[in-house]
Amino acid sequence: MDFSFTRQAAAFLIVCSCLCVSAEVSTPAGVTLLPPVQPENGPQSYPNAKKSNLPVFTINYSRIQIPFEITLWMLLASFAKVGFHVYHKITIWVPESCLLISIGLIVGGIMYSVHEEPPAVLSNSVFFLYILPPMVLESGYFMPTRPFFENIGTVFWFAVVGTLWNSIGIGISLFGICQIEAFGVQDINLQENLLFASIISAVDPVAVLTVFEDVSVNEQLYIVVFGECLFNDAVTVVLYNMFSFVAEMPVVEPVDVFLGMARFLVVGLGGMGFGILFGFVASFTTRFTSKVREIEPLFIFMYSYLAYLVAELFAISSIMAIVCCALTMKYYVEENVSQRSCTTIRHVVKMLSSISETVIFFFLGVVTITTEHEWNWGYLLFTLLFAFIWRSLGVLVLIPIINPFRTIPLNLKDQFGLAYGGLRGAISFALAFTLPESIVRKHLFVTATIAVILFTVFLQGISIRPLIELINVRRTNRKEDLINVEIHRRMMEHTMTGIEDICGQWTLHTFPDMILIRDSRPESGIVALYKKLELQNAMEILDSVSGDISSAPAIVSLHEEKKGSAKPMKKFLAKDLNNMHNILSKNMYSIRQRTVAYTNKHALPNESQNREILIRRHSSIRRSFRPGSFQSTVNDHEATSEVGYPLRLPQSNHPRCSTSGAVMPLHRLNTLNEFPSVEVLNEKSPSHSASQDSSLPDCHFSTNNNSSADDLRNEEGEEQRPLPPSPALVAEPRNNTHGNPLLRRPQWNQKK
Amino acid sequence: METALIKYLCRFIKNKNTKTDNLILFRYSFTEWPDVKESSIEATFLQKSSRHRLMLSSLTQSAVLCVSVSSSHLLRLYERFESLDRENRGHLRKEDFQAVRELSMNPVGDRIIGSFFSPGQETVDFPSFVQVLAHFRHTENDRIRDGAQKEPANSTARRLKFVFQLYDQDRDGKISRAELLQVLREMLGMQVTEEQLQSIAERAIQEANQEANQDKDDAISFDEFRKSMEKVNIDHKMSIRFLE
Numbered sequence: 004m005d006f007s008f009t010r011q012a013a014a015f016l017i018v019c020s021c022l023c024v025s026a027e028v029s030t031p032a033g034v035t036l037l038p039p040v041q042p043e044n045g046p047q048s049y050p051n052a053k054k055s056n057l058p059v060f061t062i063n064y065s066r067i068q069i070p071f072e073i074t075l076w077m078l079l080a081s082f083a084k085v086g087f088h089v090y091h092k093i094t095i096w097v098p099e100s101c102l103l104i105s106i107g108l109i110v111g112g113i114m115y116s117v118h119e120e121p122p123a124v125l126s127n128s129v130f131f132l133y134i135l136p137p138m139v140l141e142s143g144y145f146m147p148t149r150p151f152f153e154n155i156g157t158v159f160w161f162a163v164v165g166t167l168w169n170s171i172g173i174g175i176s177l178f179g180i181c182q183i184e185a186f187g188v189q190d191i192n193l194q195e196n197l198l199f200a201s202i203i204s205a206v207d208p209v210a211v212l213t214v215f216e217d218v219s220v221n222e223q224l225y226i227v228v229f230g231e232c233l234f235n236d237a238v239t240v241v242l243y244n245m246f247s248f249v250a251e252m253p254v255v256e257p258v259d260v261f262l263g264m265a266r267f268l269v270v271g272l273g274g275m276g277f278g279i280l281f282g283f284v285a286s287f288t289t290r291f292t293s294k295v296r297e298i299e300p301l302f303i304f305m306y307s308y309l310a311y312l313v314a315e316l317f318a319i320s321s322i323m324a325i326v327c328c329a330l331t332m333k334y335y336v337e338e339n340v341s342q343r344s345c346t347t348i349r350h351v352v353k354m355l356s357s358i359s360e361t362v363i364f365f366f367l368g369v370v371t372i373t374t375e376h377e378w379n380w381g382y383l384l385f386t387l388l389f390a391f392i393w394r395s396l397g398v399l400v401l402i403p404i405i406n407p408f409r410t411i412p413l414n415l416k417d418q419f420g421l422a423y424g425g426l427r428g429a430i431s432f433a434l435a436f437t438l439p440e441s442i443v444r445k446h447l448f449v450t451a452t453i454a455v456i457l458f459t460v461f462l463q464g465i466s467i468r469p470l471i472e473l474i475n476v477r478r479t480n481r482k483e484d485l486i487n488v489e490i491h492r493r494m495m496e497h498t499m500t501g502i503e504d505i506c507g508q509w510t511l512h513t514f515p516d517m518i519l520i521r522d523s524r525p526e527s528g529i530v531a532l533y534k535k536l537e538l539q540n541a542m543e544i545l546d547s548v549s550g551d552i553s554s555a556p557a558i559v560s561l562h563e564e565k566k567g568s569a570k571p572m573k574k575f576l577a578k579d580l581n582n583m584h585n586i587l588s589k590n591m592y593s594i595r596q597r598t599v600a601y602t603n604k605h606a607l608p609n610e611s612q613n614r615e616i617l618i619r620r621h622s623s624i625r626r627s628f629r630p631g632s633f634q635s636t637v638n639d640h641e642a643t644s645e646v647g648y649p650l651r652l653p654q655s656n657h658p659r660c661s662t663s664g665a666v667m668p669l670h671r672l673n674t675l676n677e678f679p680s681v682e683v684l685n686e687k688s689p690s691h692s693a694s695q696d697s698s699l700p701d702c703h704f705s706t707n708n709n710s711s712a713d714d715l716r717n718e719e720g721e722e723q724r725p726l727p728p729s730p731a732l733v734a735e736p737r738n739n740t741h742g743n744p745l746l747r748r749p750q751w752n753q754k755k
Numbered sequence: 756m757e758t759a760l761i762k763y764l765c766r767f768i769k770n771k772n773t774k775t776d777n778l779i780l781f782r783y784s785f786t787e788w789p790d791v792k793e794s795s796i797e798a799t800f801l802q803k804s805s806r807h808r809l810m811l812s813s814l815t816q817s818a819v820l821c822v823s824v825s826s827s828h829l830l831r832l833y834e835r836f837e838s839l840d841r842e843n844r845g846h847l848r849k850e851d852f853q854a855v856r857e858l859s860m861n862p863v864g865d866r867i868i869g870s871f872f873s874p875g876q877e878t879v880d881f882p883s884f885v886q887v888l889a890h891f892r893h894t895e896n897d898r899i900r901d902g903a904q905k906e907p908a909n910s911t912a913r914r915l916k917f918v919f920q921l922y923d924q925d926r927d928g929k930i931s932r933a934e935l936l937q938v939l940r941e942m943l944g945m946q947v948t949e950e951q952l953q954s955i956a957e958r959a960i961q962e963a964n965q966e967a968n969q970d971k972d973d974a975i976s977f978d979e980f981r982k983s984m985e986k987v988n989i990d991h992k993m994s995i996r997f998l999e
Contacts, residue, residue, distance in 0.1 A: 487962040487975075488984065490959055494942070495918055497861055498918060501863065502888065502891055507835050
């Protein structure tokens with residue numbers, strides 16, 4: 004059944020792709036198929052014009068041409084992406100960027116053979132204004148903040164100094180090469196070489212990050228590569244702008260170099276400043292959007308984009324701006340915004356960035372074939388060589404300098420991973436492609452860039468996985484978090500709150516939080532985590548019951564379980580099974596997750612960290628962060644889910660956890676009313692029943708949902724304290740690819 | 756060790772903290788150190804008010820006390836102690852703690868209050884007060900280490916022990932299921948049903964037992980507790996910066 008599904012999917016995709024391609028090919032750019040204009044019923048101004056009747060069927064291609072072609076391109080690229088996952092094994096060994104480029108090459112080949120030009124949409128402004136921002140926004144938004152800030156020194160050091168080192172090194176070496184007559188590139192002067200070098204040094208280790216995550220390398224390495232990739236883009240763009248400006252200047256004076264450095268600082272810091280400013284404004288805005296939930300995501304996007312554009316306006320680093328905006332915004336926004344908006348934002352950010360990246364790589368493939376190349380063996384080979392050499396040198400020199408300042412130094416294996424992971428990608432290509440025409444050797448540069456990208460992506464991208472596993476880079480210990488630990492953590496939180504009250508303390512750093520966050524109640528992380536674990540148990544149990552309901556016995560509740568050694572088999576009654584399905588389908592369970600770590604580049608985030616906010620009112624406001632983590636594993640072959648629960652727990656750690664543990668009678672789960680803060684709890688108070696009525700959860704369903712009754716009751720019962728946005732529980736079960744028909748529901752397909 | 760302590764105290768006393776005008780009067784009981792003369796270490800500074808007195812009851816306690824809390828912190832804590840002690844008795848009772856409003860709303864507030872009082876005692880004097888709070892001192896300020904070979908109060912193990920004892924009211928060294936349930940009930944209260952509480956407690960105990968791979972009894976021992984929490988950055992979570 005698997006195989007036939009594969010075949011069907013493949014067939015479908017091939018058909019669609021063919022259609023797309025033929026549509027692209029057969030509607031050549033710039034040609035309109037508009038029939039001659041015919042005056043219909045108007046006065047006859049041309050008495051001798053031929054009279055014709057009302058056209059029944061017209062084609063007006065020029066009207067829709069541009070959006071149509073863009074859509075077709077995006078669709079084609081997306082089909083390619085879908086197609087890769089038809090056969091699982093490919094995506095392990097071959098990174099997605101390779102595949103996209105290959106498909107692009109194929110399509111390019113087709114277009115070339117029919118003497119067709121790719122649409123000239125990739126201009127400078129299109130790239131920088133429309134395609135780049137989503138990619139960078141996604142990187143910034145899903146940056147795991149805590150590890151990032153812990154490693155921020157290394158990241159900046161490596162990104163800034165490393166990129167400078169690379170660019171200048173490569174530039175000067177290439178200039179040296181240019182002096183050699185044999186290669187025939189003597190006309191390239193130093194500025195142009197530097198410009199080219201700055202393009203080449205833009206690292207885009209998308210593929211590497213995916214591999215890193217699959218292999219679970221240690222967090223330090225991951226975050227350094229991730230962070231470097233991000234800020235390196237910013238630095239590269241700055242350098243590019245600087246050098247392209249300089250390249251057009253006839254004479255460069257020393258003062259220009261000095262000005263260049265000053266400009267660099269202005270650009271970098273200015274970008275950060277703008278970003279943070281916009282981030283704060285966005286956070287402040289979201290504080291008031293509780294009544295207009297539908298447009299909450301809009302604010303996020305608009306503010307980030309605005310940050311980007313304003314930075315572009317002042318010609319400061321827009322990438323830095325948008326990244327800093329996203330970083331600042333993320334924390335506060337995820338506090339203030341409803342769960343659904345949160346999910347929407349993440350989805351959309353991922354989607355947009357996916358589109359951008361796909362388009363770029365695809366385009367790369369197409370352009371490789373169809374553009375005119377200037378092939379110069381010497382220059383190309385030396386570019387490759389120098390790119391590699393300088394990166395390795397950079398790593399070898401810079402990392403030992405920064406290692407003493409790190410709490411966890413990067414060892415040699417990490418450094419190897421870092422050096423080898425220096426793939427070039429989308430940004431380099433776009434920068435090269437949009438070089439101004441005034442550069443004489445533009446085609447050479449484009450060719451060289453494409454060659455470097457192809458080489459690094461294909462060769463290094465494919466080989467890095469076995470290499471990393473071979474040299475056995477330090478892995479993280481991804482341990483799943485436990486109820487136990489969660490309880491104790493919670494206990495500690497309360498203890499600390501109490502002690503601080505006794506001491507009369509308040510911590511000052513929460514000042515921005517006072518302003519920017521709408522008061523919320525602490526949510527019960529323990530219950531949430533527990534429910535999550537229970538649901539996961541349930542789903543595993545459902546997995547193991549392979550559809551034979553008649554012989555399935557009943558769910559055993561806790562009190563009948565034997566404690567200690569042998570766990571009894573889980574038993575199900577048919578109706579309990581039905582209950583479970585009803586629960587899973589009707590009720591929306593979700594665990595409110597605030598931050599993520601280790602986001603797969605090509606998938607939605609692994610909601611692996613739970614952060615909680617404990618905010619106290621009155622005189623002291625305190626925040627306590629609780630990474631109560633439930634780190635879901637990344638199953639090798641399956642796409643990671645978002646709020647989904649992995650179908651199996653890590654086999655290594657707690658084999659008993661998965662099947663043992665109490666299984667609550669599941670029909671209870673949907674009748675629980677999540678009560679608000681712990682502070683409102685007062686067991687001794689006589690108003691127990693009153694608070695029970697008044698503190699019904701504020702379900703964040705949109706108004707046209709069936710929980711409007713809850714909302715109504717909610718609004719009535721409001722006391723002087725606003726009710727918390729307690730988590731509406733959303734279960735989005737993963738698509739079970741192992742063929743359990745009970746769980747496969749198309750509308751729940753949460754892959755990617 | 757005594758000389759070190761004496762030196763420290765003398766330094767402390769001589770260090771007129773210009774930010775405060777408070778009077779600090781030290782008096783020691785010399786039951787443990789009979790050979791040390793009273794005159795050599797008693798120092799009196801008479802300033803504006805003689806109301807402020809700091810009574811250090813037993814010297815061993817004060818040894819722990821002095822070497823783990825710096826002087827300015829001590830002063831701050833003393834001020835707080837005083838403000839809690841409404842009736843100026845010189846010691847605190849349970850009612851004084853309960854007067855702190857937020858504490859009464861804290862689900863484990865009673866336990867925290869209880870942790871200040873040694874078993875059987877009804878009052879907390881200042882040294883005990885500081886001794887408990889010394890568990891939460893920020894680990895950076897470890898400059899006062901004159902010869903104190905004892906494990907400082909704010910080590911990870913001691914902090915964990917403190918939390919453990921919050922659970923373990925009967926001090927038998929284990930968190931039994933009943934104790935855990937009680938804590939869970941206090942923390943989660945109305946949010947969950949009794950059955951769920953039972954399940955959660957059961958699960959927690961199982962996990963702790965698995966971690967330790969040792970006894971499969973129905974309780975969490977301190978070792979299991981510590982092992983579960985080894986991933987958590989205790990120093991970070993359980994520190995308070997005493998504002999100065």
